[in-house]
Amino acid sequence: MKKQILVSLILLHTGLIVRAAEQPILVSPQWVNEHLNDPDLVILQVNFLRLDYEKEHIAGARFLWPGWLAPDSPESGNYNIPEPKQANAALRRMGISKNSKIVLCHVRNEVPVTARMFLTLEQLGLRGQVSFLNGGLEAWKKSGYAVTKEVPVVKKGNFKVHPAALIADKNYVLQSLRSDSAVVVDARMKRFYDGDPTGNPRDGHITGALNIPYTEMIDSTNSFKSLDQLDAWFAPVVPDKKKEIVAYCFIGQTASVVYIAGRLLGYRVKLYDASLQEWSRKEELPMEKTQK
Numbered sequence: 649m650k651k652q653i654l655v656s657l658i659l660l661h662t663g664l665i666v667r668a669a670e671q672p673i674l675v676s677p678q679w680v681n682e683h684l685n686d687p688d689l690v691i692l693q694v695n696f697l698r699l700d701y702e703k704e705h706i707a708g709a710r711f712l713w714p715g716w717l718a719p720d721s722p723e724s725g726n727y728n729i730p731e732p733k734q735a736n737a738a739l740r741r742m743g744i745s746k747n748s749k750i751v752l753c754h755v756r757n758e759v760p761v762t763a764r765m766f767l768t769l770e771q772l773g774l775r776g777q778v779s780f781l782n783g784g785l786e787a788w789k790k791s792g793y794a795v796t797k798e799v800p801v802v803k804k805g806n807f808k809v810h811p812a813a814l815i816a817d818k819n820y821v822l823q824s825l826r827s828d829s830a831v832v833v834d835a836r837m838k839r840f841y842d843g844d845p846t847g848n849p850r851d852g853h854i855t856g857a858l859n860i861p862y863t864e865m866i867d868s869t870n871s872f873k874s875l876d877q878l879d880a881w882f883a884p885v886v887p888d889k890k891k892e893i894v895a896y897c898f899i900g901q902t903a904s905v906v907y908i909a910g911r912l913l914g915y916r917v918k919l920y921d922a923s924l925q926e927w928s929r930k931e932e933l934p935m936e937k938t939q940k
Contacts, residue, residue: 670776671749673912674872677791680751680781684708690744693753693785694762700755704795706788709753710742710802714761717768718901725925726899727764732809735772739809743802750777754784757870760862763904767919773810780908783871816894816918818927825856830892832857832920833885835903843937846898848928854896855934858885862897862905878909889914896920896927 672679683689684707691709695701701711716738718727730738744750750769754762762780769778781788789795816824824830834841834857841859843852853859860881867873886893893915897903900921910917920927927933 671779673780673908674782675751675779676782677788677793679779680706680788681791681793683749686749688745688747688749689751690742690748691751691753691781692742692765693755694758694765695755696758696761702797702799704785704797706753706785707794707796707798708800710800712742712752712765714765717772718764725922727901728921729768729771729811729815732772732811735809736807739772739807740805741802743805744774744807745805746807748774748777748805748807749779750774751779751781753781753788754870756784756786759784759866759870760902760905763908764901767814767904767907771812771814773812774807775812780872783869787869787871814918816920818920818922818930818933820918821854821894821896821920821927822933824892824894825854829890830894831886833893833895833903833906834859835862835895835897835906837861837863841938846924848898848924850928850931850935852935852937854924854927855936857896860885860895860906860909862902865905865909872909872912875912879913882910882913882915886915891915893917894920896923899923899925 691706692712693701693705693709694712698711717730719730720726721728752762752766766778766780821832824832832854834853838859838861840846841853845851864881865872865878893910895903895906895917900919900923903919907917907919
């Protein structure tokens with residue numbers, strides 16, 4: 649028995665055992681409706697303003713303000729991973745515990761910020777326990793399901809942060825640029841990748857980075873496109889799925905859309921969180937524009 653336990657622990661540590669009951673990355677309104685009575689289900693509606701949440705949400709959904717899990721900093725700029733103490737407090741306040749099954753719901757076209765919350769929750773130790781409601785609240789309503797204004801009473805959770813390794817810094821990006829086992833990907837629209845003015849100190853892209861625009865990952869209904877459509881963008885840029893993708897954008901938000909798309913396709917993906925907000929300010933770091 650002791651030997652079996654030891655072998656299991658070794659396999660788990662090396663990633664050869666997939667945790668049971670992993671949730672799908674994308675879920676449909678039908679999936680959510682079928683799981684509404686699951687006591688471990690936690691639906692989080694991501695809104696920049698509470699009044700959108702108060703107007704309408706799925707019954708039982710809790711409000712998630714992005715600033716709680718992606719705080720700004722005068723040293724690190726916009727959208728940072730929260731400190732564990734801060735994250736624990738926010739997650740527990742929303743009723744998240746170690747066995748929670750989380751579904752993130754966006755409104756209107758706010759896919760990028762909700763994708764950032766997905767990445768952040770995985771970074772905080774909830775990988776395999778977070779799903780993204782494809783199409784968000786609009787898809788839910790179009791499927792004929794009801795919304796409410798009633799704010800649920802939430803029992804405090806007991807989740808404890810266990811940080812993953814999904815966040816890269818500038819040194820990791822430099823290392824990845826020199827590596828045969830990684831590809832640095834610019835998730836911005838092609839015109840910004842090419843060099844259109846952005847307001848940053850320097851325009852263009854990180855020298856050697858390739859382009860997968862986040863806008864091509866989602867369709868007119870603010871849903872992720874099919875796997876075949878996503879792969880049509882990824883395969884030419886990163887044909888070898890053994891290679892790691894290090895994605896960046898302006899501030900570490902829209903690259904989260906590419907993060908989810910990469911996860912759907914089976915890639916290993918990290919986020920350069922500081923992105924061009926930092927990189928463009930450090931003149932020793934290489935940038936280039938597309939030659940026309």
